[in-house]
Amino acid sequence: QQELPDGLVDISDQISLDVRYATTANFTGEVLYPCQKCVLKKVAADALLEVNTYFEEQGFQLRIFDCYRPLDIQRLMWKVYPDPNYVANPDKIGSVHNRGYAVDLTLETLDGQALDMGTDYDHFGPEAHWDYAGLSESQQRNRGILLEGMKRFGFNPIRTEWWHFSYKKNSGDALNTPLPCKLD
């Protein structure tokens, strides 16, 4: 684990990454991050790696969409989609991602096939909510597997996004520390 300022650690090489904010394939249509990284506060990072081990024992692994997110990136997201159901308002308290305690993720098989959760990542609509009644049995089961494992290690869901979880101890200031991407 690489240690960074503000109690953040980089666990990018210990987990499967699909950080779409480092590409144009995200809801903003813009490249928001200079590289694919998963950076979190140390306690949340350690807990996340425990979740991953737990799932590996069941034949799955985590696929990470996002971890710590600098406040300036939150501002860009809010400009594109200013709906607090789906993007935290940077001018209020900001996001738990900005504090290094939130993760966006899904499950994949050990050979990298994503489980069907009923919607894609960052689908901003009722189909992504935990109480959506229109899922197939397998989609419901897959979401249930994800939720059970995440809660077991202290990660709590939010009502509107099946992929977003916040680690229990998530106080502190919103940070704007850049991601540790090497400039080529």
Ligand SMILES: C[C@@H](N)C(=O)N[C@H](C)C(=O)O
């Ligand atoms: C933008 C989306 N992936 C997300 O993380 N939303 C929550 C609500 C946030 O911005 O904290």
Ligand SMILES: [Zn+2]
């Ligand atoms: Zn999130």
